[in-house]
Amino acid sequence: AALYNVDGWGAPYFFVNDDGDVAVRPHGAATLPGQEIDLAKVVAKAAGPRAGGGLGLPLPLLVRFPDVLRHRVETLNAAFDYAVRSTGYGSRYQGVYPVKCNQDRYVVEDIVEFGEPFRFGLEAGSKPELLLAMSCLVARGNPDALLVCNGYKDDGYVSLALMARTMGLNTVIVLEQEEELDVVVEASRRLGVRPVVGMRAKLRTKHAGHFGSTSGEKGKFGLNATQILSVVTKLKAIGMLDCLQLLHFHIGSQIPTTALLSDGVGEAAQIYCELARLGADMRVIDVGGGLGVDYDGTHSAQTDMSVAYSLEEYAVAVVAAVGRVCDRKGVQHPIVCSESGRALVSHHSVLVFEAFSATAPGQLDAATAYLLDELTDDCRADYRNVMAAAVRGDYDTCGLYADQLKRRSAEQFKEGVLGLEHLAAVDAFCEIVARGMGAPEAPRTYHINLSVFTSLPDMWAIGQQFPIIPIQRLQERPAVDGVLSDLTCDSDGKVCEFIGGRHSLPLHELPTHATRGYYLGMFLGGAYQEALGGLHNLFGGPSVVRVTQSDGPHCFAVTRAAAGPSCADVLRAMQHEPEVMFEVLKQRTDDATAASLARAFGAMPYLVFDPEAAVMSSGESSGMSSDSEG
Numbered sequence: 001a002a003l004y005n006v007d008g009w010g011a012p013y014f015f016v017n018d019d020g021d022v023a024v025r026p027h028g029a030a031t032l033p034g035q036e037i038d039l040a041k042v043v044a045k046a047a048g049p050r051a052g053g054g055l056g057l058p059l060p061l062l063v064r065f066p067d068v069l070r071h072r073v074e075t076l077n078a079a080f081d082y083a084v085r086s087t088g089y090g091s092r093y094q095g096v097y098p099v100k101c102n103q104d105r106y107v108v109e110d111i112v113e114f115g116e117p118f119r120f121g122l123e124a125g126s127k128p129e130l131l132l133a134m135s136c137l138v139a140r141g142n143p144d145a146l147l148v149c150n151g152y153k154d155d156g157y158v159s160l161a162l163m164a165r166t167m168g169l170n171t172v173i174v175l176e177q178e179e180e181l182d183v184v185v186e187a188s189r190r191l192g193v194r195p196v197v198g199m200r201a202k203l204r205t206k207h208a209g210h211f212g213s214t215s216g217e218k219g220k221f222g223l224n225a226t227q228i229l230s231v232v233t234k235l236k237a238i239g240m241l242d243c244l245q246l247l248h249f250h251i252g253s254q255i256p257t258t259a260l261l262s263d264g265v266g267e268a269a270q271i272y273c274e275l276a277r278l279g280a281d282m283r284v285i286d287v288g289g290g291l292g293v294d295y296d297g298t299h300s301a302q303t304d305m306s307v308a309y310s311l312e313e314y315a316v317a318v319v320a321a322v323g324r325v326c327d328r329k330g331v332q333h334p335i336v337c338s339e340s341g342r343a344l345v346s347h348h349s350v351l352v353f354e355a356f357s358a359t360a361p362g363q364l365d366a367a368t369a370y371l372l373d374e375l376t377d378d379c380r381a382d383y384r385n386v387m388a389a390a391v392r393g394d395y396d397t398c399g400l401y402a403d404q405l406k407r408r409s410a411e412q413f414k415e416g417v418l419g420l421e422h423l424a425a426v427d428a429f430c431e432i433v434a435r436g437m438g439a440p441e442a443p444r445t446y447h448i449n450l451s452v453f454t455s456l457p458d459m460w461a462i463g464q465q466f467p468i469i470p471i472q473r474l475q476e477r478p479a480v481d482g483v484l485s486d487l488t489c490d491s492d493g494k495v496c497e498f499i500g501g502r503h504s505l506p507l508h509e510l511p512t513h514a515t516r517g518y519y520l521g522m523f524l525g526g527a528y529q530e531a532l533g534g535l536h537n538l539f540g541g542p543s544v545v546r547v548t549q550s551d552g553p554h555c556f557a558v559t560r561a562a563a564g565p566s567c568a569d570v571l572r573a574m575q576h577e578p579e580v581m582f583e584v585l586k587q588r589t590d591d592a593t594a595a596s597l598a599r600a601f602g603a604m605p606y607l608v609f610d611p612e613a614a615v616m617s618s619g620e621s622s623g624m625s626s627d628s629e630g
């Protein structure tokens, strides 16, 4: 656990149990002894053969823990409650979940349901997001819950948001551009619905990290001081200034320190008070997202991978800054809203994938060593010089001759003088010599049954790091350092940077017997990755299981299970017609081959190590535990 700093980034949800497996405390620190869920057992249940009681789901596998989601929602609300009480704040917190972080139906439904006692709402940034937010809030939301409508808006978007008001939803249309005001006024007149309007302010406060490009005067979004005043003037002129009730801003994701946060919130609170002074019916200050996640467990503001505050400290900084400014200006304390996404959903899922092979270290046995004697005269001279320097312990000279030998043998291979076996023998010899001289073994490449582009898009796109560790054998010291290489034929499809500034990951030797896999988990990836992931090489998403804590023998129940998209599904996403393709191919084959072909269309695109296990089509579920949700 210490090697991977599990306690740093994993607490209070992930730890290493006495079996050396990663285990999950589904209720955080409130999890009772015996309620912990062993992740390796979840994988055995989900991916194990059906004949043995498993669900036969192909890997990769996304394991969702709704209990963790509940705990996040409750903890966030408790932190703000504490902040309100401890600072004597005169109003309350009422957050929204920005669905862009993870639009999965069950994630959104869970958050709305778990957030109902706290009047927790949703934020949408597009028409489909608004539609899902509306239906979810109507079905299970608290009537007071806010529905914050951000993003670029056309008449269709604004009309939908106004319809949501007629359905009794507490909808606020947040102007991101000054021009949107005309669209809102026009649509509200046409539909006869009085809108509640918010404004997104472009703050001067700037967050310097990667995620801060949305902030500052040159940020992409929001209204500057002139535009804010112009909106106020226009609303006043048409007798709608009372519709302006919310001020929103977003400094950027992963706000590094509470000092920066207080600065931004203080600036926004000044604008809020000015709007109140100018006659708007101000009620809510929406501080946007930015509540950070400690991906590397360092609890520091040095990199984008961590933040230097706790949830409680974040909440106190926000509430105190708003209260301070409002008190100075004699303005009533507003409801504080946050759009915390990353902090809410990152911890709730774990992506499990398998390392199925690894490059072997260079080997030179008696059967291949003679090849070195067959080298050309100059290469053999280099080889003898390497050996002589090695015997003398002259590492520098040894390395120079080894490099020369490699270079020369490669040139001679290109000229057709040396064969492939000779080239391989030289490589192995040089590697062994380097190891003998005490050079660290080059990291081995572990091949993983995953697409980085589909499942870890932020990793290759913006260099984001997530904790990746083996989920078993953690009582055994890893013997190897490895990097991870995915299934796509793309050189970016690899993981070579790991938390803690490492360029390789301590890993165990792969099991030699075929029956047991070597599973790795990618943690804290519950935000953004699922929707951002693409279909490079037509690898689709993972299989998904939903696992809740239960009183059963292993403390968990799989309440939902679905195999990931099949080859047919991903082909359809690119406008191919698998049924037609199948008919075309079938004409060139017999019945038995056609049946295999049909199975190939129905299977997931990933490697299958247990053919008996993995033939479910997308969305199908089977073998659920007795308390299945169906």
Ligand code: PLP
Pocket: 098, 101, 150, 250, 252, 253, 254, 288, 289, 290, 291, 339, 340, 341, 342, 343, 527
């Ligand atoms: N609100 C807005 C307007 C955003 O742009 C974002 C994301 O960048 C969020 C909320 C969520 O931010 P976070 O995931 O950092 O909480």
